[in-house]
Amino acid sequence: MQTLNQKYINKVVRQALKEDLQPYGDITTKLINNIKCRAKIIAKQNGVIAGLDFCKSAFKLRGKETIFSKKIIDGRKVKKGKVVATIAAKTKTILTAERTALNFLGHASGIATLTNKFVKKSNKKTKICCTRKTTPNLRLLDKYAVKKGGGFNHRLNLSDEIMIKDNHVVIVKNFRKLIEKAIRTKKIVTVEIDSFHQLKTIFGLKFKRILFDNMSLKNLKKCIKLCKNKYETEYSGNVNLKNIRKISNTKVDRISVGSLTHSASSFDFSLELEK
Numbered sequence: 001m002q003t004l005n006q007k008y009i010n011k012v013v014r015q016a017l018k019e020d021l022q023p024y025g026d027i028t029t030k031l032i033n034n035i036k037c038r039a040k041i042i043a044k045q046n047g048v049i050a051g052l053d054f055c056k057s058a059f060k061l062r063g064k065e066t067i068f069s070k071k072i073i074d075g076r077k078v079k080k081g082k083v084v085a086t087i088a089a090k091t092k093t094i095l096t097a098e099r100t101a102l103n104f105l106g107h108a109s110g111i112a113t114l115t116n117k118f119v120k121k122s123n124k125k126t127k128i129c130c131t132r133k134t135t136p137n138l139r140l141l142d143k144y145a146v147k148k149g150g151g152f153n154h155r156l157n158l159s160d161e162i163m164i165k166d167n168h169v170v171i172v173k174n175f176r177k178l179i180e181k182a183i184r185t186k187k188i189v190t191v192e193i194d195s196f197h198q199l200k201t202i203f204g205l206k207f208k209r210i211l212f213d214n215m216s217l218k219n220l221k222k223c224i225k226l227c228k229n230k231y232e233t234e235y236s237g238n239v240n241l242k243n244i245r246k247i248s249n250t251k252v253d254r255i256s257v258g259s260l261t262h263s264a265s266s267f268d269f270s271l272e273l274e275k
Helices: 006-021 052-062 091-121 139-148 166-172 175-184 196-202 217-227 244-248
Strands: 036-043 067-070 083-090 127-129 162-164 189-193 209-213 232-236 254-256 269-274
Touching: 006 052, 006 091, 036 091, 052 067, 052 083, 052 091, 083 091, 091 127, 091 139, 091 244, 091 269, 162 175, 166 175, 175 189, 175 196, 189 196, 196 217, 209 217, 217 232, 217 244, 244 254
Parallel strands: 127 254, 162 189, 189 209, 209 232, 232 254
Antiparallel strands: 036 083, 036 269, 067 083
């Protein structure tokens, strides 16, 4: 997911602008003259940029005459104090779109920045993946931001691939038969396990990936050794910047990290207006 459709971008940005302007519009900005002016968006911290097209859309939807100039592209690292974009537009366009534009830019850049920290902490062979723990209605943006930070996407949604988890097994009871049924669908199949015993009960069935959930490093290494060249391997559960290196050193293929999207702090930007 290297790019996002402009139609999708405009749709979510338009909804956000509507949320900020209902029911009477920007009643403060209505009090001032609507003159031509310029503004610049400045990074107030170091990190990785993502979401500039959402930022641009906010200004363009409020004023078609807007000239939005990117000074950096998504996925690039930025230093504190760097100008990331300039805007030429009417005063009311800039002021009514400012917060919505910076919210999208800050949200996406925060995810990209945190993802990049995890990527740099892990070994180069392990893929750092996000999960479905995303902001409602902004999943595509969240997953796009992860990619810009150097990470990878887990499944996009529930229809993307089959993933058999513990609660599925509680209902059907027969773990192996459920997997066999999933294999017959010809879909990508991931099976979550939490013990070496569980692995042995399903070992030999032909599906793509095994997800080890909240497993000790000792058991994880044991499982990965058995799965080598037979299954793609993935780990999840309480992954943080302190333990990511140790987990990746087990030679697991992928590590899924929910906090990339549910706990990333918003990246701090400021907008400075000039006459």
